[in-house]
Amino acid sequence: MALAITRQDLSAAELRKSAARSRDANAARRMLAIALVLEGVSREEAAESCGMDRQTLRDWVHRYNAEGLAGLVNRRAPGPAPRLSSEQEAVVARWVEEGPDLERDGVVRWRCRDLQERISSEFRASAVFPCGHSTRRATLPRRRLLGGLR
Numbered sequence: 001m002a003l004a005i006t007r008q009d010l011s012a013a014e015l016r017k018s019a020a021r022s023r024d025a026n027a028a029r030r031m032l033a034i035a036l037v038l039e040g041v042s043r044e045e046a047a048e049s050c051g052m053d054r055q056t057l058r059d060w061v062h063r064y065n066a067e068g069l070a071g072l073v074n075r076r077a078p079g080p081a082p083r084l085s086s087e088q089e090a091v092v093a094r095w096v097e098e099g100p101d102l103e104r105d106g107v108v109r110w111r112c113r114d115l116q117e118r119i120s121s122e123f124r125a126s127a128v129f130p131c132g133h134s135t136r137r138a139t140l141p142r143r144r145l146l147g148g149l150r
Helices: 012-021 025-038 043-049 054-072 086-098 112-123 142-146
Strands: none
Touching: 012 025, 025 043, 025 054, 043 054, 086 112
């Protein structure tokens, strides 16, 4: 049995108007697919005409039933967990502001690599800054901590 669209606050015509006003093309496609189902078109035809699979349409109907139009918008992925605590990030920011100590750090200005080494030795954590041609992604707020340093 197909999942029923239980939310009745918007008609098919109102969903179409919302889709026309939407700046998010993906959300608009989802609104149009749900509007087609409300008009009696089969789920398979509605999904196919809006460029999705029938199962995908079912998943979006779940979200529409639970959250309304807001549920049809993509959510941001949470991203990786920070490797340093906020206190540790504050310490690193202070290091950047104060600059390196030639005797302790062996450099006269910070490079990403130098900060990585210091973070590893001080916190026993691996901080990843995009240095050189590395394909790894930054897990620390680089612009805030480094202020544009390279």
